[in-house]
Amino acid sequence: MDIPLKSYESAIIDKVAKAASVLSTETYLVGGFVRDKLLNRETDDADFVCVGDAMALATETARQFSPVPKISYFKRFGTAHFKVLLQERNDDGKSEKKYFELEFASARKESYRTDSRKPDVEPGTLTDDQNRRDFTINALAISLNLSDYGKLIDPFQGLKDLHQKIIRTPLEPARTFSDDPLRMLRAIRFAAQLEFRIDENTWKGIQDSAHRIKIVSQERITDEINKILLCPKPSIGFDLLFRSGLLKIIFPALHDLAGAEYKDGQRHKDNFYHTLQVVDNVAKRSDNLWLRWAALLHDIGKPATKKFEEGHGWTFHGHEVVGGKLVPKIFSRFRLPSAEPMRYVKKLVELHLRPISLTKENITDSAIRRLLFDAGDDLDDLMILCEADITSKNKQKVKRYLENFQIVRQRCREVEEKDHIRNWQPPVSGEVIMETFGLPPSKPVGVIKDAIKNAILDGLIPNTYEAAFQLMLEKGNELGLKPKNISS
Ligand code: ATP
Ligand code: MG
Numbered sequence: 001m002d003i004p005l006k007s008y009e010s011a012i013i014d015k016v017a018k019a020a021s022v023l024s025t026e027t028y029l030v031g032g033f034v035r036d037k038l039l040n041r042e043t044d045d046a047d048f049v050c051v052g053d054a055m056a057l058a059t060e061t062a063r064q065f066s067p068v069p070k071i072s073y074f075k076r077f078g079t080a081h082f083k084v085l086l087q088e089r090n091d092d093g094k095s096e097k098k099y100f101e102l103e104f105a106s107a108r109k110e111s112y113r114t115d116s117r118k119p120d121v122e123p124g125t126l127t128d129d130q131n132r133r134d135f136t137i138n139a140l141a142i143s144l145n146l147s148d149y150g151k152l153i154d155p156f157q158g159l160k161d162l163h164q165k166i167i168r169t170p171l172e173p174a175r176t177f178s179d180d181p182l183r184m185l186r187a188i189r190f191a192a193q194l195e196f197r198i199d200e201n202t203w204k205g206i207q208d209s210a211h212r213i214k215i216v217s218q219e220r221i222t223d224e225i226n227k228i229l230l231c232p233k234p235s236i237g238f239d240l241l242f243r244s245g246l247l248k249i250i251f252p253a254l255h256d257l258a259g260a261e262y263k264d265g266q267r268h269k270d271n272f273y274h275t276l277q278v279v280d281n282v283a284k285r286s287d288n289l290w291l292r293w294a295a296l297l298h299d300i301g302k303p304a305t306k307k308f309e310e311g312h313g314w315t316f317h318g319h320e321v322v323g324g325k326l327v328p329k330i331f332s333r334f335r336l337p338s339a340e341p342m343r344y345v346k347k348l349v350e351l352h353l354r355p356i357s358l359t360k361e362n363i364t365d366s367a368i369r370r371l372l373f374d375a376g377d378d379l380d381d382l383m384i385l386c387e388a389d390i391t392s393k394n395k396q397k398v399k400r401y402l403e404n405f406q407i408v409r410q411r412c413r414e415v416e417e418k419d420h421i422r423n424w425q426p427p428v429s430g431e432v433i434m435e436t437f438g439l440p441p442s443k444p445v446g447v448i449k450d451a452i453k454n455a456i457l458d459g460l461i462p463n464t465y466e467a468a469f470q471l472m473l474e475k476g477n478e479l480g481l482k483p484k485n486i487s488s
Pocket of ligand 1: 030031032033047132133134135138139180182183
């Protein structure tokens with residue numbers, strides 16, 4: 001076999017070939033595994049296609065592993081998959097669990113009806129199966145049959161495209177994209193992931209079929225967006241989405257950032273391309289998908305807040321607040337988790353201007369304490385976002401801004417060491433306030449709680465239970481509240 005295999009990969013493939021021989025089923029290694037191996041990329045799964053019963057092939061293969069892995073069968077699609085445990089030791093001598101997934105499918109002919117995402121599937125030959133694949137580089141197959149074991153079957157010159165770094169559909173692009181419009185996003189994702197270029201004819205096909213992306217489920221679209229965001233240089237993918245016409249349909253809020261208006265000799269920057277640069281800058285420093293989402297959305301409130309002020313130029317006042325409010329809506333549209341990652345992204349969008357405001361002279365400890373309190377454990381990520389947000393072409397300016405952020409970081413370290421604010425909670429909780437005044441959860445509880453928090457952050461009272469309790473009583477008194485029991 002002319003591909004560089006790790007020893008466990010060879011062992012797994014041998015087992016599949018053996019099962020195929022026992023069952024006399026024509027079997028091939030196909031798709032992403034062949035592509036990635038030829039590109040020397042890491043893979044943790046492999047697809048096998050057979051002209052015959054894929055479920056039987058999966059069962060026969062699984063029998064050779066010990067313990068026998070549990071197989072998931074998808075009868076309707078005639079596919080099956082299971083994963084095998086690879087024991088790997090890392091450098092510290094600690095063992096970590098790593099799995100390899102095997103997918104089995106019966107070769108099929110496939111055509112999607114124009115009005116639906118549901119494929120019409122019927123059994124087919126290897127050639128039929130290669131025809132229904134999305135790109136020439138994904139249609140490569142390697143024989144696991146005795147007669148020509150290891151032979152590369154490459155009907156569309158996929159190997160040549162792999163060497164020339166080209167994404168091209170095996171059939172007419174219109175046909176491939178009409179059968180499953182998600183393939184347009186996959187083309188762009190592969191272009192970004194592999195840093196390949198999209199063949200001209202295929203690119204035209206994407207532009208012509210872009211409107212058909214509407215029939216694809218949001219989950220599949222979101223999956224591709226996340227994969228683009230996780231690329232080493234996500235801007236490649238988002239730029240292609242923009243230029244193809246797809247972005248306008250799948251992510252209008254991001255699309256609306258594009259363009260640079262001109263008035264009275266003043267032009268504002270193109271916030272779309274600025275955003276892409278910020279995402280790339282973050283990608284250089286962090287693999288955290290949600291920090292990359294925060295970069296993508298940090299200026300999302302700009303179109304709604306854009307104003308031209310006479311004598312002042314273009315302004316986007318409050319765009320961080322408006323942007324923060326858009327985050328839950330965007331997360332819901334993209335069916336992204338609404339709890340923790342959403343809270344984190346919203347917070348970073350809301351706070352992304354705060355460290356800049358702290359680069360001025362004479363910043364008080366109290367302003368630093370507020371940042372520490374508001375950002376909490378996400379302060380380091382916020383600083384990465386802020387530094388990534390510097391996209392000026394003027395090297396002197398960039399240097400000066402970065403130095404200013406170093407000063408903010410230093411101040412944060414000093415104040416944190418002294419006051420321990422990052423994981424701090426005010427010493428008197430909402431529960432204590434409610435209990436003291438016999439209140440249900442209500443507005444006055446929040447008012448008193450905030451007053452205590454602000455007084456401590458501003459250094460007006462010490463950070464102690466006694467001082468906070470005393471202030472609570474005073475504030476309650478101002479609000480006309482009477483304590484039920486002040487013995488505590
Ligand atoms: P990745 O695993 O990084 O998403 P991949 O190419 O391996 O990339 P899979 O979804 O694992 O993608 O699919 C395996 C193979 O199945 C692909 O290489 C391709 O041949 C085929 N394939 C997957 N999705 C489609 C699709 N929407 N249309 C046509 N062929 C597809
Ligand atoms: Mg894959």
